[in-house]
Amino acid sequence: MSVELISANHAAALAATLAARANRKGRGFCSGVYPITPSTECMEYLCLQEIEKGRVLRVESEHSAMAVCIGASAAGARAFTATSSNGLAYMAENCVAAAGMRLPIVLAVANRTLGPPWNIWADHGDALMLRDHGLIQFYCADNQELFDTVLCAFRLAEDPSVMMPAMVCMEGFILSHTVTQTAIPEQAQVDRFLPLTAVPHRLGETAHTLGQMEVPHQTETHRRQHHAAMLSVPQVYTKIQNSFERIFGRRPADTVHAYRAEDAETLIVSMGTIGATAERVVDMLRAQGQPVGSLRVRLFRPLPSETIKHWFAGKKRIAVIDRNISLGFGGVLWGEIRGLADPGTVVQNYMAGIGGGDVRPEHLENMLADLRPRRIAGLPAMMEVL
Amino acid sequence: MNEPLLCGMAQTALDRPDPLFRMGNTNCGGCGLSSLMQMLRHAVAERRVQLVIPASCAAVAGGAFPHSTYGVPTLMTTFASAAAAASGTASVAQLNGEETRVICVAGDGGTYDIGFASLSAAAERNEDILYICYDNEIYGNTGGQRSSATPAGAISANTPKGKPEQKKDILSIMAAHRIPYAASLSLAHAEDTLRKLRRALDLQGFRFLLALTPCPTGWKSEPALGMELLRLAVRSGLFPVFEIFDGKRHVVNIEPDFSDEALNMYLSLQRRFQESGLSAADLRPAIDRYWQNLRALSGRIVPARRNA
Numbered sequence: 001m002s003v004e005l006i007s008a009n010h011a012a013a014l015a016a017t018l019a020a021r022a023n024r025k026g027r028g029f030c031s032g033v034y035p036i037t038p039s040t041e042c043m044e045y046l047c048l049q050e051i052e053k054g055r056v057l058r059v060e061s062e063h064s065a066m067a068v069c070i071g072a073s074a075a076g077a078r079a080f081t082a083t084s085s086n087g088l089a090y091m092a093e094n095c096v097a098a099a100g101m102r103l104p105i106v107l108a109v110a111n112r113t114l115g116p117p118w119n120i121w122a123d124h125g126d127a128l129m130l131r132d133h134g135l136i137q138f139y140c141a142d143n144q145e146l147f148d149t150v151l152c153a154f155r156l157a158e159d160p161s162v163m164m165p166a167m168v169c170m171e172g173f174i175l176s177h178t179v180t181q182t183a184i185p186e187q188a189q190v191d192r193f194l195p196l197t198a199v200p201h202r203l204g205e206t207a208h209t210l211g212q213m214e215v216p217h218q219t220e221t222h223r224r225q226h227h228a229a230m231l232s233v234p235q236v237y238t239k240i241q242n243s244f245e246r247i248f249g250r251r252p253a254d255t256v257h258a259y260r261a262e263d264a265e266t267l268i269v270s271m272g273t274i275g276a277t278a279e280r281v282v283d284m285l286r287a288q289g290q291p292v293g294s295l296r297v298r299l300f301r302p303l304p305s306e307t308i309k310h311w312f313a314g315k316k317r318i319a320v321i322d323r324n325i326s327l328g329f330g331g332v333l334w335g336e337i338r339g340l341a342d343p344g345t346v347v348q349n350y351m352a353g354i355g356g357g358d359v360r361p362e363h364l365e366n367m368l369a370d371l372r373p374r375r376i377a378g379l380p381a382m383m384e385v386l
Numbered sequence: 387m388n389e390p391l392l393c394g395m396a397q398t399a400l401d402r403p404d405p406l407f408r409m410g411n412t413n414c415g416g417c418g419l420s421s422l423m424q425m426l427r428h429a430v431a432e433r434r435v436q437l438v439i440p441a442s443c444a445a446v447a448g449g450a451f452p453h454s455t456y457g458v459p460t461l462m463t464t465f466a467s468a469a470a471a472a473s474g475t476a477s478v479a480q481l482n483g484e485e486t487r488v489i490c491v492a493g494d495g496g497t498y499d500i501g502f503a504s505l506s507a508a509a510e511r512n513e514d515i516l517y518i519c520y521d522n523e524i525y526g527n528t529g530g531q532r533s534s535a536t537p538a539g540a541i542s543a544n545t546p547k548g549k550p551e552q553k554k555d556i557l558s559i560m561a562a563h564r565i566p567y568a569a570s571l572s573l574a575h576a577e578d579t580l581r582k583l584r585r586a587l588d589l590q591g592f593r594f595l596l597a598l599t600p601c602p603t604g605w606k607s608e609p610a611l612g613m614e615l616l617r618l619a620v621r622s623g624l625f626p627v628f629e630i631f632d633g634k635r636h637v638v639n640i641e642p643d644f645s646d647e648a649l650n651m652y653l654s655l656q657r658r659f660q661e662s663g664l665s666a667a668d669l670r671p672a673i674d675r676y677w678q679n680l681r682a683l684s685g686r687i688v689p690a691r692r693n694a
Contacts, residue, residue, distance in 0.1 A: 027478060027481070027482055028478060030477045053481050053482075055477045055481060057477065057511065059504075060506070060507035063464075063467065063470075063504070064469075064473075064503070064504045064507060067463060067470035067473075067474070068470050068473050068474040070471050070474060071471035071475040071477075071478075072477065072478050073474075074461050074471070074474070075436075075474065077478040077481070093464050097463070097467075203436050203460075203461060203475065205459075206459070207454060207459060207460075208454060209454040209460040209461075209462060210459075212448045212451055212460075212462050213446065214451045218450070
């Protein structure tokens, strides 16, 4: 185990490299990559690595980058790529295809606003666009967590009972370009943690067709199976956490990260780096005697509803902070979890940091000040962060 | 190689016992793709192959899950992704020291149009892929709309008065990528086609084959006349049959007689040309220009030998 001073982009690439090398005795590693701000450094770093029995193809588009991963995964290799924003939108068709064919590809996403009008800063709207199509989605808050989650994502995606692509998201620049100390395990440890990739339906010797036509009742059956596999993710993830802890000596973050939430009357709920800021605010307000806690949803698909429900029970007020907007509706996270609270709980949505604004502690304090006198929830509110 | 029986298409002991493209598929009667797949089976013989097929008639003809028309492991991809997905499978085969030949079978829409960027990029990277375009000059699967492979003057579902623009010269474009091998195939000339299929299967790097495949449904032609139409297209010089090595050496494989009779016959047997009133005289100048250039590139005036 060594400690390196690296960005989150590099942490993702390093985790992918270790995972790639761990499959050298299996069918190897193959990846298609294409640059886009702010995930470019991830693919650049991957291209600099020597990977035994691995190949990184520098392709002409994100669409083809995912297509290469599909081909590689269909041939039984481990596959990884990284993208952002419009790159993810361009790649979306093949992300859906990878999910439909149940191929365990890991995709790192540096979240960025969709354009035009062009904007390179953080917004969760790009990844949330793929909410409904059978890809696991994690949202991370720091470099170590991102590194650990990428490693876990390989194990999770390739688990025989899961077998589907997984996205690991980090907010562009805010996290992707932040350089912090990150503990990097030895290759031998990663070899122990990640079994060799085995895609049971890969193209082999026998004649079978992957991704062919289906009639409605077959699609229905496949969706049901996919849905059931999705729902098994939290359980499988717990086992992976245990295994990770045994091998690396630290426990990767839970699907829902709770902070001083047990005895809190008011909860701040968020995804990604806003959750880290929320924990600072919780400490500050707790020092003033206010019973506030924070809940950070790390696993968004499948949504760990039962866990969230457990934490919501008995709370008076809940502020759901979204770094995204579903236009004509409100925050996506709020829409998903507002029904999980007790009937009397005030669940108020605040959209903040849309288009990459810097959400600082004072902004969260303003939201809580707005929430405090509310007896019933109002319409989703868009908070300016200037 | 001498296989006179059934123009070289007769089954022999060396042939692949299981067809690549099984009977009972949903292709229209007289579909050129079906003929191409039978020839490919013959050429593949004992070689280990995988198919990569983008959205197309070839994907629909694959049939519904869990049955498959294809007799080998096959990956169906999104419309624009065949060459990129095949880059992935071919890379993994190579990393594992496998002899698997990865073959893309894509229509003209997936090749000339929507799949062109990924095709061009895979050719530029010189991936170890055999890419076969079955060109029926139309978006057949969606009901016969024009593609950039549709020839000028042809009526299609969305060009009711005939397409005004000329067909894209995909073979020259692919040759400009300086790939090891590019060739056009006439399915009516089985011996030449099989020779080139085998050559393309065994070469390393990116190989591109273009087969003109009759589409009776889209061309509004008699299903039984497909091979005859191809003979006429080749004879008249409309569909030049040649191969290009490393983007440089051009070899003409079948010498046309450039007869207007063949050209008029070709046009009159397809209703897609009749209503636009296209005649041999309209097409001849473009054909002559193309061949003038091809003669210069191939550096010979006398007919090329058929068997290299």
